[in-house]
Amino acid sequence: MFSNVIFEFKMHRLLKKIARQRVTMILQPGNVPVIERAVDHDEVTKTLILTAQIRGWVEILHESMPTGQIDAKGEINPSQPFQSRED
Template sequence: MLEIVIYNWRIYRLLRRLARQRVGMVLQPGNYWVIEYAVEDNEETDVLLKTCYMRGWVEPLQNSVPKGRLQADGSSPNGPMFDSAGPIWKLTDTGWSVIQRRHELGILALFVAITGVVVAFVT
């Protein structure tokens, strides 16, 4: 049970990080996006993103996009600019609902309404 709660908390944090991403600049020539606050590209986030994709919370904006990292000072790397390729993910409307916890608020509102009706009939 605790493992499920921790896993879902990691997914929630990932969705929040994904919502903060933005395009900081576009490098020319080649029209390459520099994404600020990008989600890390590692094995854990890959599994979490695929889980979110399966649930319909995220979808790929583009597939096979070249990926690389700028140096700490924001300059281009000394070696090759791109070292891998992968999708750029975006949140769906359902993903935004998960971040804003609309489902939980709806259940809470229903519970309060039913409790109010029960209290009104009892008194």
């Protein structure tokens, strides 16, 4: 029973993080959105997002989006802006 309470608490925290995300710009070519305050991409988060999707609370807008990181100065590497694709 206690594990269910912890899971629901994590779900609530994730939904609050998702609600804070916002698109700051669209990169060209490919119309790739730059998302500010993006959520982590670990296994626990993937499980929570899938659960929220099953419950109808979130919708996956794009599959296999390219992902990358910005440096400490807030700049993107122009030669290689994306390191991977998010499944």
